[in-house]
Amino acid sequence: MDKNINDISNKEKIAIVVVGYNRIDSLSRLLQSLSVSKLPNSVPLVISVDCSGNEELYDYVKSFRWQFGDKYVFIQSKRLGLKEHILKCGDLSKYFKAIVLLEDDIYVSPFFYDYIEATVNKYSTDTQICGIGLFKNEINGYAQIPLEFLNDGADVFLWQEVCTWGECWTYSMWSEFRAWYDENENFSFEKIDIPQEIKMWKNAWSRYLLAYMIQTEKYFLYPQISLATNFNDCGVHVNELNNTYQVNMLYGSKQYILPEFAELNKYDIYCANSKLYALLNMSQSELTIDFYNLKEKKNYKRWILTSAILNYKIVKSFGLNLHPYEVNIMVNNSGQGLFLYDTKIRCKNIEKNALYSYFYGNLRLNILIKGMIGFLRNKFISRIKL
Known part of the structure; x- marks a missing residue:
């Protein structure tokens, strides 16, 4: 451990918290993307690794050189699992002005920190915002079709959905959720109106934050263009590498347009604009x-x-x-x-559902169907060869 976090007081700095388990290639890729980012001179880095017994990974994070400020390394002595690990890392927000939490399969835009500084400075005291996201979804994961949000000139919008692929919390944001969680660890998700798929998740920490957000009528802040993307590497919850959640990121500096809360576009969990x-x-x-x-x-x-x-x-x-x-x-x-x-x-209606043609068009839908048939055929042939 490079430094003992209990001995510091760094409320002036926004820290980066990197979360890993046993994927050294993923963790290395994320840390390299951070190393080439446009950062100020003093940015604390916390690397927290869950217990896996991977000594190569442990040695790597201990020896990793962070040129932007203090580095803290925590290797958990026993296996926490992702939910408890994230909760423990979120608690680190009490030591800093805010934290940016990044799991190891995330990759950041070189300009992500400018966005974080701007949004934290603007919205950190707004009690209706419970988190700041770096990732902008381009796919509705519950419907598996494209996802779009109104662009009214502002660089951010509000959504009652938890960002888990690059997120930022101040201590006030996090501590209010943590207090709610401690009282609602056995929360019944049938109480709230959320997509049925979420109710079937067993170990996801994010569904608790989602329930908290809906019950307290709060929102996550999202960017109009992503400051992070997701490699979705193979791991505990992913069996096969895919590019489903790779998104377009910002590759340039900008001055952010950040309206007041009342002026921002607000979406519920089902993507309904208020x-x-x-x-x-x-x-x-x-x-x-x-x-x-x-x-x-x-x-x-x-x-x-x-x-x-x-x-x-x-x-x-x-x-x-x-x-x-x-x-x-x-x-x-x-x-x-x-x-x-x-x-x-x-009454009986015979209109045609236009949802898929709206996103894909007739030509693109045909291409998509042919591509899916080809994908399934290749999968079938590869299994036969095995």
């Missing part, structure tokens, strides 16, 4: 927005806005042409792609 309620002259208590068709039907309100074809009366419809989807409502684009239903009146 501005749509006013545009449709309805409240959240009477209207369900389910563009990706992920909500459980038992949670539907009387009025539903969705791309799905349902057997209720269509009171208004919009085209699915402009991106992202909410722009079609903002400009009142006519068409048959988004439907506002009244669930009190049942």
